[in-house]
Amino acid sequence: MKKVIVGNHAVSWGVQLARAEVISAYPITPQTQIVEELSEMCADGRLPARFIKVESEHSAMAACIGASVAGVRTFTATSSQGLLLMHEMLHYAAGGRLPVVMADINRAVAPGWNIWTDQNDSLSQRDTGWIQLYCENNQEVLDTTVQSFKLAEAVDLPVMLVLDAFYLSHTSEPVDIPDQADVDTFLPKREARLKLDVNDPRAFGALSPPDMYMELRLRQQEAMEQALEVFDAVEAEWGERFGRRYGAIEPYRTEDAEIVLVTSGTVTSTARYVVDERRARGEKVGLVKIKMFRPFPTARLRRALAGIPRVAVLDRNLSPGRSGIFAEELRAALYDLEPARRPGLDGYVIGLGGRDVTPDTIGECLDRSRAALAAGRAPEREDLWVGVKP
Amino acid sequence: MPDDRPIAGPARGVSPAAASTTPGGRPVAGTVQGAPRAAVQATPVERPIADTVHGVPPVAVSTTTTLVNRTGSWKYIRPVYQDKVAPCNQGCPVGIDIEGYMNLLREGRTQEAIELLLRENPLPAVTGRVCYHPCEDGCNRRGFDDAVAIHAVERVLGDLALASPLPPPAPRTWPETVAVVGSGPAGLACAYHLARLGYGVTVYESELEPGGVLRYGIPEYRLPKQVLARELERIRALGVSFRCGVQVGGELPWSALAEHHAVFLATGVHRSRPLGVPGEELPGVRAGLDLLSEVNHGLRPELGRCVVVVGGGNTAMDCARTAVRLGAEVTVLYRRSRAEMPANEEEVFEALREGVHFEFLAAPVEVMGEERRPEEEALEAIRASFDEEDARRSALRLAGLRCTRMALGEPDASGRRRPVPIPGSEFLVPADTVLCAVGEEADADALPEGLPRDGGAVAVDALGSTGLPTFFAGGDLVDQPHTVAYAIGSGKRAALGIDRWLRIRAGELGDGTDLAELRYGPAGNVSMTRWRGDDPVQRVAPLNEVVTPERINTDHFRHAERHADRQHPLEQALGGFDEVNQGLAPEEALAESRRCFNCGVCNACELCLIFCHDIAIRRRGDGRFEIDYEYCKGCGVCSAECPRGAMAMTREGL
Structure with a gap:
């Protein structure tokens, strides 16, 4: 069934299809529509889940954690300041190896007060131990929502599904909604392998002294590493059933490319358009979309980018005092390539706080990288700001 | 997880090594449904987590049961179940276990609710109608939204009792x-x-x-x-x-x-107290009680057009509303202000609704007879000798009531401010009949x-x-x-x-x-059930203390509008002596019982059990709860969450 729905509702429909059992959330723009719709689904019986109203995002995540330890499928959604308030609990969900699924609508962080999109909210949760998946369109949002539960529950790690404020959250697109029966086969009821049991009480989150703590972290790291392959398997099964796959990363027209854009989120769609346009003019450009930010698909990115003369990373985010965060991650990922195959890398900071990223913005990035490549110049800075007022 | 799921095998383990040692779908020790807890408690067994890798379980979970950790030793205060007294019970002059019947009604045990009510009150259909429900004044729900409409629930139960078969004769136990x-x-x-x-x-x-x-x-x-x-x-x-x-x-x-x-x-x-003013012996000045009695005997006396009722109590209101129904225009004269009126607020409201006029801060000075010409009087006397109706009518011939305005002075013995006449403020209220309702003895x-x-x-x-x-x-x-x-x-x-x-x-x-033990709360009436010692309601360690509003945890209640009694439309009410208040329907009474906080008495809502972090509270076979003090840490959450003050924290004995 196709429906024209906004990205937020694509999340809600995905959660309904996944038959989440406990939903706890606190409203925040631009996420609110997600849980608003879910609360209605819970109220009118379409989704027989327990909807827990709470007084803060911290509590929302705490409620999800509690329910998840008890063995049920849980979901929440948030944005920006709300996500930041959850920070402590994000570590707890990941360290507790709880397959909580959360949608984060990328919204710039205050101050200055701003409800528009950029990625600093989710990226500043980089080290909390959550799998992060960035989406490009509403269909991908719905598909990824359902897949996230399967992925999370397979590796016992929480998944953060990320989409751009307004460009996805509030933009309507036709979305194919799979049949419930098919989704039920794809995603059966959660079977927690370790959960609270009043008949055999154990301490969850127990004291872990120095002779244990490292091993627990190692197991978490191994699960993260495994998540990439599991994601492939999940996508493969989804693809078989529903005919759509996205990939942890997606190279686009990178064959023989001299310059490759690296993108995430909705900027990717604009970049595809620019690549097509430039290719039509005979320019050898391509792009690599990064969907999975954690675990970081290092090996795949190395393979995709090795030997490319110049890489232009488009970061809708900023690590102040350094550069765009994707650029930073990529520099580290590509460092081990032998120098001859290691691309030059330009890190562009664009579109912060919802500033429009137009084909011209991306064109300017490409032009600057091409000029640098032609001149054999290293980037003059790690952060190249494009689209700022003089 | 079924094996046919493509990612089942490798996904269940965390690392490839784990996957090979832990086949998918194999249950982990930690989730095995063990013996009931009591058995586990007797012999705490170490059951390691099966998919241990690197020597650790997948999460920071204790590898053995936490029952070995008898956390009960940490506490210095302990929660106890301790039933108390609801303020309505204490406030009821009859001494009814109101909270008790509300709870039974809420649980759908209507017959038992009626029986509990009849244990204390022989006339619930009467009091449900005419009692001024002091029980509701103390209702802890008052500070939350509105008191439970106890009187209306009692009326419904009373009416249901009337519709039930009559009881058998009470067995004669004593010779006296x-x-x-x-x-x-x-x-x-x-x-x-x-x-x-x-x-x-x-x-x-x-x-x-x-x-x-x-x-x-x-x-x-x-x-x-x-x-x-x-x-x-x-x-x-x-x-x-x-x-x-x-x-x-x-x-x-x-x-x-x-x-x-x-x-x-x-x-x-x-015996009605006299007005104590000149002219009160005139025909047309009547004791209010006599009027009420006459009307209740089925008579419909002629009062004339203007009726003045002197007094501000419930008898005065009954007289005024009765006079309205007999076709009179009624003025109530009361020497203090409305705030001091002893009449029940609802009665005053109804009287106002029915068109009764109130003169506050006014007192009678003299009843004025109508001056009539001698020939008129003679004529009437002749008529009266022929016709009783005319005789009664002639007795109505009052001119009115001379009154004075009053001001409130210093408080008197009753604590109310004493009314003092204002000199030179006299006025005349026309009256065909003056009804005296200033008290009885x-x-x-x-x-x-x-x-x-x-x-x-x-x-x-x-x-x-x-x-x-x-x-x-x-x-x-x-x-x-x-x-x-x-x-x-x-x-x-x-x-x-x-x-x-x-x-x-x-x-x-x-x-x-010990009379104190028979009372509902320190100030309540005695309980026949307590005297007989056969309370059908199970109470745990009951304490004869009234639950204050602070003991109610209103977080656990939703606002719900009080059901108002249904009243006859005014024109219908004034057309005769039909019952004005139509009360509530049984389902509305049930809804009211759900509004009851059940102050002070455990109604097995389970919140203590739900909130106990240590799973140290268990439901017993009889529906009540017990606390496992071996594990209760004395955190007090159960008692704090108890919505109705039926728990308490007590000092741990040394």
Whole structure:
């Protein structure tokens, strides 16, 4: 069934299809529509889940954690300041190896007060131990929502599904909604392998002294590493059933490319358009979309980018005092390539706080990288700001 | 996880090594459904987590049961279940377990709710209509949204009781018989309880039919005669006999009651206090009580167009509303302001709704007769000799009531500010009839000689004993508010007092009754159930303390609008003496019972069990809960979350 729905509702429909059992959330723009719709689904019986109203995002995540330890499928959604308030609990969900699924609508962080999109909210949760998946369109949002539960529950790690404020959250697109029966086969009821049991009480989150703590972290790291392959398997099964796959990363027209854009989120769609346009003019450009930010698909990115003369990373985010965060991650990922195959890398900071990223913005990035490549110049800075007022 | 799922195998393990050692779908020790907890507790078993890798489980979970950690040793205070008293129970002059019947009704145990109500109150269909429900004043729900409409629920239960089969005669347990003099609410209550306690009871009534003020005082539009008749049937069915039309102390001397082993006096107050102003002997000036009695006897006296009611109590309101129904324009004259009016607020509201005019801060100075020419008077006298109707009409010939404005001065003994006349403020209120409702007093001549008195009232102890051997008293004769509920309450206390006295006299009981233990709360009325010691409601470590609003955890309640009584439309109400208040439907009463906080009494809501972090609270077979002090850390969350103050934290013994 196709429906024209906004990205937020694509999340809600995905959660309904996944038959989440406990939903706890606190409203925040631009996420609110997600849980608003879910609360209605819970109220009118379409989704027989327990909807827990709470007084803060911290509590929302705490409620999800509690329910998840008890063995049920849980979901929440948030944005920006709300996500930041959850920070402590994000570590707890990941360290507790709880397959909580959360949608984060990328919204710039205050101050200055701003409800528009950029990625600093989710990226500043980089080290909390959550799998992060960035989406490009509403269909991908719905598909990824359902897949996230399967992925999370397979590796016992929480998944953060990320989409751009307004460009996805509030933009309507036709979305194919799979049949419930098919989704039920794809995603059966959660079977927690370790959960609270009043008949055999154990301490969850127990004291872990120095002779244990490292091993627990190692197991978490191994699960993260495994998540990439599991994601492939999940996508493969989804693809078989529903005919759509996205990939942890997606190279686009990178064959023989001299310059490759690296993108995430909705900027990717604009970049595809620019690549097509430039290719039509005979320019050898391509792009690599990064969907999975954690675990970081290092090996795949190395393979995709090795030997490319110049890489232009488009970061809708900023690590102040350094550069765009994707650029930073990529520099580290590509460092081990032998120098001859290691691309030059330009890190562009664009579109912060919802500033429009137009084909011209991306064109300017490409032009600057091409000029640098032609001149054999290293980037003059790690952060190249494009689209700022003089 | 089924093996046919493509990622089942490798995904379940965390690393490839883990996957090979832990086949997908194999249960992990930590989730194995073990023996019931009690068994585990006896021998804590170490059950390692199966998919241990690197020597650690997948998460920071204890590898052994936490039952080995007896966290109960941490606490220095412990929670206990401790039932208390709901403020409504204490506030009820009858001494009804209101909270108890609300809970039974809420649980759908309607018949049991009715029985619990009838344990304390012989006349619920009456009090559900006419009691001014002081129980609701203390309702803890008041500070949350609005008090529970207790009176309306009682009325529904009372009406359901009337529709139920009559009870069998009460078994006669004791040889003694008791005479009850007066069949008003106090007398009926005493008779009812004594019959249920196993005594032979005879009620003496001077009127031709029993009921006293319920029949001859309270107007039909507040209490239909049919309701009273059916309540009386139930009391008769218990075996109480009635002798009506007999004036004890009149044609039947007090000595005739000597055949009985005790006498309960509940003859009420009938003598209207005089206005104390010139002209009150004029025809057209009448005692309010007499009017009410006349109308209740089925007469419809002619009052003329203008009626002035003097007084601000409930009798005044009854008179005013009755006069309105007889077609008069009514003015109520009250010497203080509305705030000081002793009449019930609802009665005042209804009187206003029905068009009664109020003159506050005004007092009568003189009743003015109409000056008539001699020939007119002669003519009327001739007419009157032929026609009784004309004679009555001629008696109406008042000019009006000369009044003075009052101001409120210093507080008097009652604490209310004393009204003081304002000089030169006199005015005339036209009146065809003046109804006097400034209070009533007992007719001392009609009582047995030697009764100890306390002012105008008969002096009694807490259980109605006058001190004069065999004589007990209650109702309006004794010093208490003149309401139906207080009368019923005093009748019950006296029944208890008579039972106790007779049993002590027979040598079957010591005299060490602790009255405090029989009361609902320190200030409440006694409970017949407590006296009999057969409370059907299970109570845990009950404490005779009233639950204050602070003890209620309102977080666990939703706002819900109080169900208002349905009232007859005004035009219908004024058309006659039909009952104005139509009460609630049974399903609305059920909804009201759901609004009840059940203050102080565990109703098995389970919040303690849900909130206990240590899973140290368990439901017992009988539906109540127990705390496992081996593991309870004394955190106090259960007690803090208890919505109704039915738990307490006590100091841990050393």
